[in-house]
Amino acid sequence: MRFKKTKNTIKDIQRHAFLNACLLATVVILSVMLFSVTVISVSLKKGMGNMRKRLGADxxxxxxxxxxxxxxxxxxxxxxxxxxxxxxxxxxxxxxxxxxxxxxxxxxxxxxxxxxxxxxxxxxxxxxxxxxxxxxxxxxxxxxxxxxxxxxxxxxxxxxxxxxxxxxxxxxxxxxxxxxxxxxxxxxxxxxxxxxxxxxxxxxxxxxxxxxxxxxxxxxxxxxxxxxxxxxxxxxxxxxxxxxxxxxYPKKLHESLSGSLGKITGVVNVISLSLGILLVAILLIINSIIMKGRKPEIALLRVLGHRKKDLIRKLLSEMGLISLAGALGGSLLGALIVIPFGRYIGKSLDMPYLGPGIASVLVQILLIVGIVILIVFLASVFFIIHTTNTEPYLALRKEE
Amino acid sequence: MKNRIIFAAAFVLLGLLVILAPTVLFPVCESEMKMACFFTKKAEIGAGLVIAALGVIYFFLKNKDIRLGISIAQFLNAGLVLAFPAKLTGLCKMSDMACRVKTYPALIVLSVLLALTAAANIVFLIKSESEK
Structure with a gap:
């Protein structure tokens, strides 16, 4: 039963292939960015912590x-x-x-x-x-x-x-x-x-x-x-x-290096925050376009007797599936790039860099999947409720 | 037709990248002595040529079974791309050498991408065959 539902959801997604592909691409980019930024900054911090231990003399x-x-x-x-x-x-x-x-x-x-x-x-x-x-x-x-x-x-x-x-x-x-x-x-x-x-x-x-x-x-x-x-x-x-x-003074050396690490992470945070905001804005725009296009379909389904609650659930599960696939794919893509190149990143930044272990990569991926699903949910829930709330009569009339 | 163009292009591109990664994009260690990574570079050039050539052949073939066979070969080639630096010819022993810092990660990424592309094509071809 559950499998059939998922299959139907996938069919629904395929019906609006182009826009959903745009949505998926945005989610993938967002996840790649989130994953890479967190892994790189965590690894740099770990390298720095290790360095402090190594510079163990006054x-x-x-x-x-x-x-x-x-x-x-x-x-x-x-x-x-x-x-x-x-x-x-x-x-x-x-x-x-x-x-x-x-x-x-x-x-x-x-x-x-x-x-x-x-x-x-x-x-x-x-x-x-x-x-x-x-x-x-x-x-x-x-x-x-x-x-x-x-x-x-x-x-x-x-x-x-x-x-x-x-x-x-x-x-x-x-x-x-x-x-x-x-x-x-x-x-x-x-x-x-x-x-x-x-x-x-x-x-x-x-x-x-x-x-x-x-x-x-x-x-x-x-x-x-x-x-x-x-x-x-x-x-x-x-x-x-x-x-x-x-x-x-080994310990002072560490302080000066921590200072430059602070600057690097500061710049990275500003860039990724602005990129993140841009991506969320794109998500909002795509969601609004998707929902506007689906208004007549939703209205028809309501006329045919579907309950509002079921329709909201159906639309949310579509979004959920897209964001899950996008977040997983994006995190794995990020891992594929960032983890093998870790040492190269550390070398080009001239910073001690200690890459994450498998366990922390898995935790990171789970965390990012959770965050991305939450972002997509927040970016779509308003449009979904708005669309299902529109009176069928008005929704269908506008399309004429 | 669409499948043939997309996957042939992907195979040719990945094959060229396998050649370019250890030579131009992320070159192996430069030294007068011939180190392990020098032989890995040579081996990868060979592997890349085979991958790209199979990509070109793929484009001209209409028979789905042969295309399936080529895709399986490409999947195995992906293993070869990784096996040269990891086991067969090896890399320099010091982990801060260029071949370990740059070339090896690049080859890992290319190998995974080739394996994924070939696997996706295998699934696609088998599925389209069974739908007939």
Missing amino acids: IMLVPKGEREKAENMLLEGSRSNFYFEGEVYEKVQSIDGISDSTSQCFLKSLSADCCSSEVQIVFFDPDSDFVVGPWIETEYKQKLSGDAVIVGSDIVSEDGKIKLFGQEYAIASQMARTGTALDSSVYFSADAKAELLRNAEEKGSFLTEEQKKGDILSSIFINVDGSHTTEQVIDSAHKTIGDIFDVV
């Missing part, structure tokens, strides 16, 4: 003159080589007011395995670390030894191993996605530095004089304890190790 000390490179590295994950002498870290540790400190050393490498691209090699100290740790997805208990590595989420490995400078390293764990190029880094324990540099040199990679020294580090991450201010700690650092460093 201050980061880098060699003098390398501030810009270091900031780019934090934000975009671009690869760079800059170094302190190894002894600087020990001196920094003696400064008052530091609650946590850890050091990292970066090394640009040639390709991993085949030839695909450079990876950034990061040496970190697993004992004092508080920057890399929170990103490790699968817990690993054993101490990170010289021949095991932690890799960023984008490093693809079929057999749990990665080949660097001719040597294979077992992958102990993989980090969660951060949404930036840091996802293509390989993290070694600091103990492995000497051996890796030796391998690199043997394999013919170009090493700078500094890198050949071995006892080097690139940045020192510091958390300041509650009783001191960051300025005090920076002052004491200047006194202890001299004027050889620049300071990067």
Whole structure:
């Protein structure tokens, strides 16, 4: 019975094919827009939230003159080589007011395995670390030894191993996605530095004089304890190790990026709102045309004894079917475009971008179907009631 | 006639897009070395040519059964378009490379569109056959 009703509704829709196709197209465009805008803004916000977690230190000390490179590295994950002498870290540790400190050393490498691209090699100290740790997805208990590595989420490995400078390293764990190029880094324990540099040199990679020294580090991450201010700690650092460093404030970087994200989403919201209003206006116009054209048909049906309530239900179910099909089709079309191209969108906006999972895509689609059906209902209900309320006599006479 | 023109045009267009996506529109990584994505590009050019050629042949055929067969072939070709980057020839290993960021998504979209077009045509042809 229900199936037959749906079939009749589809036949009714086909009877006014052109206008209903216009209505369907409008609904599809509206849903594609709604879906894409929500998915993109949610993913950018998620990427930003992740970024805040990653920029987990109060201050980061880098060699003098390398501030810009270091900031780019934090934000975009671009690869760079800059170094302190190894002894600087020990001196920094003696400064008052530091609650946590850890050091990292970066090394640009040639390709991993085949030839695909450079990876950034990061040496970190697993004992004092508080920057890399929170990103490790699968817990690993054993101490990170010289021949095991932690890799960023984008490093693809079929057999749990990665080949660097001719040597294979077992992958102990993989980090969660951060949404930036840091996802293509390989993290070694600091103990492995000497051996890796030796391998690199043997394999013919170009090493700078500094890198050949071995006892080097690139940045020192510091958390300041509650009783001191960051300025005090920076002052004491200047006194202890001299004027050889620049300071990067990871948390402030995040604030500035959030600001630009705010601007982007602001612009996107204004554009999509105006487009949305335009589309709703088009919906209203199409609905008014459809209902005007159907006035005689409705009047005839009323003359033939159909109840007003049944007619309203019939017209609403037609609208419901069109909006359901349009919203579903539109959301799926939006998903087909936005989800595969997610990384491209993030890259072109220069923002961390973390695409949605399957569950959240399904929730998003359901939500958009609901919203679109509600919009179409609100845009048509007035015309439907008006048409069914018109006296059959008047409706038929006007057509003469 | 209408069906033949619409679907032949769609197949030719999609075939051309499969050729253009990895070469012009969303080109694969540029490098002197021949990387995995280079071979994917070559394979996609071949697949695209076959899809477009089948589209042209489709236009000249009146026999509905053969047209149905071509549509089934196009549906399978859609799988091939996706299988080259995903499994058969592969892409660069780093996920921030151009071939993974741009070319692969474009090929996914094209493959789904081709599969949907071919499936729609298969349903249409079977239905019109049974209505006779």
